[in-house]
């Protein structure tokens with residue numbers, strides 16, 4: 063009997079030799095507090111770029127609560143257990159089989175970690191996740207002045223349209239392959255193990271209650 067083909071160790075969503083010294087893994091449902099902390103650390107301009115408008119702390123609190131309730135999929139960029147970047151994927155359809163048919167994505171990276179390949183790594187994971195959920199199109203919106211997001215989207219062959227100060231990028235997503243499914247499963251398994259270690263580290267760093 064022939065052995066099943068082994069997946070190549072070069073997963074396109076995990077480029078070798080990251081330049082940033084952190085790691086990208088999926089966020090647990092219980093970690094939306096970390097997402098809020100990350101969004102709160104974004105300066106006013108970054109928040110504007112991320113949400114397409116000026117947003118305050120109250121908006122971010124509501125947003126994080128809503129994200130926790132919805133079936134969003136979030137990949138986080140972690141440095142020493144702290145979330146410093148996020149890629150979020152949301153299905154646009156109603157609950158049910160067509161939920162992921164069209165999806166939207168959004169990205170945020172804290173300033174000191176920009177231009178180190180974090181956004182690209184997050185986007186590769188999000189595109190793979192969209193692919194594995196059989197999304198046909200992945201949309202991303204940003205301000206028309208947001209060159210960083212547009213250049214990043216173009217790297218993934220997304221098409222851009224501009225209207226009223228806003229740019230919408232639409233990426234046609236290919237169907238899943240055995241490899242894309244295996245890579246996501248392997249990635250999530252190692253990510254889950256790391257998440258457990260992060261959880262333990264956070265619990266141990268909390269002051270003991272007597």
Ligand SMILES: CC(C)(COP(=O)(O)OP(=O)(O)OC[C@H]1O[C@@H](n2cnc3c(N)ncnc32)[C@H](O)[C@@H]1OP(=O)(O)O)[C@@H](O)C(=O)NCCC(=O)NCCS
Nearest residue numbers: 111112168169170171176177178179180181182210213214
């Ligand atoms: C957009 C954003 C997520 C990019 O994150 P990042 O980690 O800096 O991106 P990367 O380092 O992976 O860059 C990947 C590519 O994107 C392009 N890019 C990133 N930042 C850029 C910039 N400021 N100007 C031009 N191109 C840029 C480049 O092609 C880059 O590749 P290179 O460094 O090899 O030239 C980050 O700038 C950000 O968080 N901005 C604020 C929030 C936001 O605008 N979100 C988008 C709307 S949802």
